[in-house]
Amino acid sequence: MAKRIIDLAEVHQIREQLVEKATAHQKKIKEVFDKKAKRNDLQVGDLVLTWDAFKEKKGNQGKFDAIWTGPFIISQIQGNNAFILKSMGGEPVFDGPVNGRFLKNYVI
Numbered sequence: 001m002a003k004r005i006i007d008l009a010e011v012h013q014i015r016e017q018l019v020e021k022a023t024a025h026q027k028k029i030k031e032v033f034d035k036k037a038k039r040n041d042l043q044v045g046d047l048v049l050t051w052d053a054f055k056e057k058k059g060n061q062g063k064f065d066a067i068w069t070g071p072f073i074i075s076q077i078q079g080n081n082a083f084i085l086k087s088m089g090g091e092p093v094f095d096g097p098v099n100g101r102f103l104k105n106y107v108i
Helices: 002-036
Strands: 047-051 068-077 082-086 103-105
Touching: 047 082
Parallel strands: none
Antiparallel strands: 047 068, 047 103, 068 082
16 A cells, blocks of 8 residues: 555656646747747838739749739738738728738838
């Protein structure tokens, strides 16, 4: 009976060590991901380019064709990472919001 109690205590200690190692590993992976992750700091009034999804498919663009269209102005932010765009003239461009993954800052 005493041996079983000792074994249970050892198993508990091993489990605690593994949990600590797992949390340390998760923290390290998160730090690496956060370094490489693209931060999206788009605000209302920023100039952006949109990804042309039609040209994304192989063979739909030439070697020097532009796959980004624009520039457009962000007129509204809707929810998390969704943006309403308008043209440089002020009229709406798309029917609905555009996902932030398909936008990048336009640098003059």
